[in-house]
Amino acid sequence: MELIEVSGCCYYFSGAVNIGYIHKEGQGLLIDSGIDKGTAKKVLKILNEHQLPVDYVILTHAHTDHYGGASYLQKELQVELHAQRLEAAIMEHPILEPIYLWNGAVPIKQLRNKFLEGEPVIIDGFLFEGQQELGPFHFEALHLPGHSYSQIGVLIDGILYAADSYFGTKVLAKHKVPFIVDADATINSLEKLKSLTLQGAIPGHGDYETAFEETIQANIECHNNIKLFLLNSIKASTDGISMEALMKRMFDHFGLRAREIGQWLLYRTSFTAYISSLIEGGTVSISINEYTLWLKGESV
Ligand SMILES: [Zn+2]
Numbered sequence: 001m002e003l004i005e006v007s008g009c010c011y012y013f014s015g016a017v018n019i020g021y022i023h024k025e026g027q028g029l030l031i032d033s034g035i036d037k038g039t040a041k042k043v044l045k046i047l048n049e050h051q052l053p054v055d056y057v058i059l060t061h062a063h064t065d066h067y068g069g070a071s072y073l074q075k076e077l078q079v080e081l082h083a084q085r086l087e088a089a090i091m092e093h094p095i096l097e098p099i100y101l102w103n104g105a106v107p108i109k110q111l112r113n114k115f116l117e118g119e120p121v122i123i124d125g126f127l128f129e130g131q132q133e134l135g136p137f138h139f140e141a142l143h144l145p146g147h148s149y150s151q152i153g154v155l156i157d158g159i160l161y162a163a164d165s166y167f168g169t170k171v172l173a174k175h176k177v178p179f180i181v182d183a184d185a186t187i188n189s190l191e192k193l194k195s196l197t198l199q200g201a202i203p204g205h206g207d208y209e210t211a212f213e214e215t216i217q218a219n220i221e222c223h224n225n226i227k228l229f230l231l232n233s234i235k236a237s238t239d240g241i242s243m244e245a246l247m248k249r250m251f252d253h254f255g256l257r258a259r260e261i262g263q264w265l266l267y268r269t270s271f272t273a274y275i276s277s278l279i280e281g282g283t284v285s286i287s288i289n290e291y292t293l294w295l296k297g298e299s300v
Pocket residue numbers: 061063066147148164
């Protein structure tokens with residue numbers, strides 16, 4: 001992990017999950033906290049070495065790799081934590097992620113790990129879309145849903161801390177099917193990013209870029225490509241296809257590997273999000289056939 005300066009007061013810790021940092025008028029704002037106490041400790045160690053403070057933490061969304069270390073920061077430094085209201089509800093009740101991944105039933109123990117369930121935190125203030133102020137920090141909070149329900153991006157001094165609204169191209173190539181909960185909202189958020197005039201952007205996973213249009217376009221194409229594959233597969237099955245069989249085809253086609261149950265469930269959520277978009281768009285219908293959820297192409 002390394003602290004990188006991107007402009008006068010904007011920095012980030014580069015790593016598997018990037019963490020933002022802004023320093024103004026002797027105060028510090030951290031954007032996300034890393035996955036656990038160990039990561040948060042490393043961040044504080046580096047900041048201490050540079051005699052940089054932390055007064056506020058913005059948590060962009062309720063995925064443990066972004067908020068899991070916040071509980072330690074809250075206890076250790078009594079810093080203020082800020083997040084969007086719905087994401088905050090999950091951070092305050094982290095069992096909600098294993099619950100929703102396990103279809104709403106009480107989750108099995110295998111899902112109750114630090115990758116899917118972070119340490120709970122108490123959120124001190126809610127973030128809303130638009131101009132915000134936290135101490136000396138004046139920024140725009142961007143509503144960027146799709147990857148999570150109400151993810152927030154932070155735009156400050158021309159630098160966008162984009163959270164997981166898009167992924168770096170290498171990360172995209174590795175995941176093949178990125179995690180999303182809403183395919184249409186994901187695309188809309190990507191289009192929104194394209195319309196911004198920025199000095200540079202830092203995704204949650206990937207490299208800082210001053211010109212990120214191609215990366216955004218690669219993300220849009222990735223989602224369109226997955227959705228088209230699923231639609232064509234449904235249409236090619238004259239009598240329709242079960243959700244299970246189609247998901248198996250998606251795994252096979254994109255060469256997805258899921259060693260853990262949790263990873264498989266994350267892929268299932270993305271799969272379901274694309275299917276929802278096809279159903280709501282009117283190109284696919286869903287019914288129950290032979291005791292299974294059944295998908296069929298609609299002629300539009
Ligand atoms: Zn995420």
